[in-house]
Amino acid sequence: MAEQDPLVVFTPSGKRGRFAVGTPILTAARQLGVDLDSVCGGRGICSKCQITPGVGEFSKHGVTVAPDALSPWNSVEERYDEKRGLKAGRRLGCQATVQSDVVIDVPPESQVHKQVVRKAATARDIVMDPATRLFYVEVDEPDMHEPTGDFERLARALKQQWQVEGLRADLTLMTKLQKVLRKGKWRVTVALHRDHRATRSTIVEIWPGLHESGLYGLAIDLGSTTIAAHLTDLETGEVKASSGIMNPQIRFGEDLMSRVSYGMMNPGGEVEMTTAVREALNTLAAEVAKEAGIEPALIVETVFVCNPVMHHLLLGIDPVELGQAPFALATSASLRIDAKELDLDTINPRAKVYILPCIAGHVGADSAAVALSEEPGKSQDLALMVDVGTNAEILLGDTSRVLACSSPTGPAFEGAQISSGQRAAPGAIEAIRIDPVTREPRFRVIGCDLWSDEEGFAEATATTGITGICGSGIIEAVAEMRIAGLVDPSGLIGSAAQTGTPRSQPEGRTHAYLIHDATDEGGPRITVTQGDIRAIQLAKSALYAGSRLLMDERGVDKVDRVVLAGAFGAHISPLHAMVLGMIPDVPLDKVTSAGNAAGTGARIALCNIAARAEIEQTVGRITKVETAIAPKFQEHFVNANAIPHATDPFPELRKVVNLPEVSFNTGGDDAEGGRRRRRRRG
């Protein structure tokens, strides 16, 4: 690099240096640490190192680029262009050499560490640096005079050509190694999995010649009810297909504690549940690969996030200890295992599995994934993150400290234990409004964008029908009933006489509010009963008490913002959640949804190896709060029963909504019923 050598400036990085005439652009990029991809190591066959040279005046860089600043097209580029086509203006960075001063643009698709921009504005982008990557390598042929194994020569080549240390391979790879090396004439592509905690790389797959059919990973959110998989391209970060499947363990119990009990009551029950979920995972993997149109064997990695009970049942560990204090996990650290240990046999037989760490006996790898995605520990203001499901996982934190707990909300928020409740599926009421004057409802069902009072609604819902109320629907229904004065702060539904609407209908010794009656056409009669209100009160009290407990621990009585996570969180209306008192009082615009933050966390860990070390560190620094043994939890739980709570002023809420001061308590026996009910975990 002499002073008179041509200057090479790379954009967008701005990195620059002088290089001797004849230096390939790829070499210059590597010496400067410019992020320019190459699978074949500069042999002109992988085309990953495409660059765009500029021509003309670059005043910003103080460079004038001559038309012949790079060497002319060579035969390698011509052949590549003929066979595959090279975009106009593009060159192969390993073939084009420096002739005079030049500005080189590295397009996004030629960067190794591509940024995958996420749609949500608040969410951080993912920088591509997956644990498993492709390496093209040329291996020395065997030499009788220097006898070494084919594997050892492959290891030497990977070390020399790619600085790979600590190479390993299992026996199933060894059995195919010699054939592939010879078929590829000693040129092969290997998929190498790096261990983020040790200097160790494992060959997951090997192909003769240059492998060009891609490499994929699965990010799996293993929930109690549903299992969601995102098939992700490990080179681009693109999600090629997403698919969900019911967790077949549901037949052993709807909530987590019933599954723990099933294992306790039925010898071998936990093995049955493990087998069931593993079979479902195999089905799901095959399905999602089919949907994306890729060979399942190209799936070389899988990341799991799940709650602790799912975690143990996936691993084949009896979750019995998680059903009783002190809720001891068999293992809490992250796990790096082989897919075959989990009997995952529809994907690559040597695929690797990473499972995020658990935070505590009730706060699982799914919460860790939320922490990875939403980064409470990097928040400048105090953020409360709530992942609503059968258990709610709650994180509270900012840059100074992060707290976590789990709260046993029960399945009411998912539409279970609700008289007209159902899962979120076409035909389910997902949104509802009640006119405060007429006290008439209008609603929307899943699968139709119209409200029920809009023209064409009946036709649009003719196929699906109106079948029940899903989780977000019941939350809105109860909150709207409270706003409309149909329910008093204690949760009692008023009679028709008290509310002035015939939709308040007697049901036993209490009342129910009629939303939709299709019994004339043989359809369902959809109501919100007193029992439904009680179930929601229990669930929301547990959720609120958990948040409150963390706030106590932190010594605050308000938070700056609330993030609702979980597939369900994405559908909750912040206003209605706040009317119910599910979350602490904050300005409405400070309640955001992070979508499926746990699933996003899984994708981040799949696409970026450093994220694994990061979340392992983060989890170690999170303060865990156990709700089951905190006396304050019971207190908060009882106090949170009212709608909204008796003890909280909710000034921010009252700025935007009027909550009528009504009381339907006629001295009946139900008023205190809600408080006497026992909360359940699960």
Added chain:
Amino acid sequence: MAEQDPLVVFTPSGKRGRFAVGTPILTAARQLGVDLDSVCGGRGICSKCQITPGVGEFSKHGVTVAPDALSPWNSVEERYDEKRGLKAGRRLGCQATVQSDVVIDVPPESQVHKQVVRKAATARDIVMDPATRLFYVEVDEPDMHEPTGDFERLARALKQQWQVEGLRADLTLMTKLQKVLRKGKWRVTVALHRDHRATRSTIVEIWPGLHESGLYGLAIDLGSTTIAAHLTDLETGEVKASSGIMNPQIRFGEDLMSRVSYGMMNPGGEVEMTTAVREALNTLAAEVAKEAGIEPALIVETVFVCNPVMHHLLLGIDPVELGQAPFALATSASLRIDAKELDLDTINPRAKVYILPCIAGHVGADSAAVALSEEPGKSQDLALMVDVGTNAEILLGDTSRVLACSSPTGPAFEGAQISSGQRAAPGAIEAIRIDPVTREPRFRVIGCDLWSDEEGFAEATATTGITGICGSGIIEAVAEMRIAGLVDPSGLIGSAAQTGTPRSQPEGRTHAYLIHDATDEGGPRITVTQGDIRAIQLAKSALYAGSRLLMDERGVDKVDRVVLAGAFGAHISPLHAMVLGMIPDVPLDKVTSAGNAAGTGARIALCNIAARAEIEQTVGRITKVETAIAPKFQEHFVNANAIPHATDPFPELRKVVNLPEVSFNTGGDDAEGGRRRRRRRG
């Protein structure tokens, strides 16, 4: 440790130091680095730390020991003595504390790094330091306020109490972890396997409380014909049982090359052979455990030595590349794998396997094991080590350099391809002498200590009969025939007229020498035919040529000593081997047998973890010589055809034996036959 503190002197190490009154002997030993065992870490329950305090004057150490130099017996020792019995004069090192100056003897059984003295005087002793050892540990109970997994608390305890780093466990261990911890009331014993190449220990097994039923390993010599297993106590190094089994792959071909061919000719043939050998290993492991009366699950480790073809077939790798130049191994490095990867399911399900490195495509892990056992690289004089089998593996070296090659001797030395040949089994002639004057033979058969001309021989062999000639028998027969003048230097058997004995009987156009004729009683007629002589000439020429090639490479034309290894080497008579010209000319007392050196090497690697690193380094420094492509090998092979060789003077041999100058070449067509025959590999 103040000047006035009591002095503690340990024997036999001589280590000494001053310790405060009240210091337990175990603590003092640890601080001084004295090799005193303890599994329970000083809790008075494992009794491994037994010591014997001296009393009286120890002028050598300048110490006078008072009768009360140690604290009185305490309740722990009394309870132990009552339950198990403590030898007279013994104390528990963790209970007895220093009171005044004392001399403490550490008996051999209380040393961790026990020396296992081997019987052969020339062989080195084995220092016990196996990769897998027991550790008793007390684990913290789970705490809801500091939630960590049970595994993580176990790891912490092992780190704090035993300085174990990088703890790992597979899922099958995880599934039983919680139950065992609770059953043992948080006190457990773990069998930990250390990796000798990384800071990593894996839990192979876990037991509640103190585990006292021992820990075992298998050293397996996997030969083409037989598989031998030595069940070894990993605490004492004692071989508890040894057992052998035929290699069932024999049905796919007697020698290695026929097995390689079987795989090539029969699709899936290599899988069949792999399955067969793995099944045999399971049977063998179960048998040897039964013989020793131990639970097979207590076998936690297995070390294999084998030739390259057996190596690949054990691993499930098609050995086809080993059948043709350049004889490329799939992998040559040592292997650390799980027993379950080899389908070994009769031993502990988490048992570990170590396979010694291969030296080259024809020089396997068995040769590496010989190098580990016999240490050519540490020899002051130039030693030639020959492991005779279907292939002969040859090592030549001293402290400056070690060379290795493999020579395709064929199966003649094992009694195959010999007219009256058979395997070494009762009834087989294993030794033979021919009177040089009368030219009458006398012989000994396996299973009887008498010579055939001794009284009672007929009765003693009545059961077994005299069935054939085994490998060592045929070598002696041919050598004795040469000494007796029945065979000339070219290998021709003389006629009755030429030799003057009716035992020279015509057979086709050549002659055979009659050793034993039982045809009258319906028994066999045992002869040495001209074809037998030719087969032995081919085998011995190949063996000698291999040695010679290494000597050329080393630039010497004589060696200082010869070591015969292999089960077969143990039975070869050095004199007869030298008459045949199997080995270079050395003084007869410089030819020794190392017995089953490969098996010993396996035992060393099983009992001492450092030996693994040692042999891996050693193998890397061995110079490999490929016989198949060396033009000099052919030349040596042809020149070595005569008995003894035409080109070697054999002065040492001629000092002890007279070799008649005879010639039976009558211009017939057989004389040159031997040279025209093609040598075979396998």
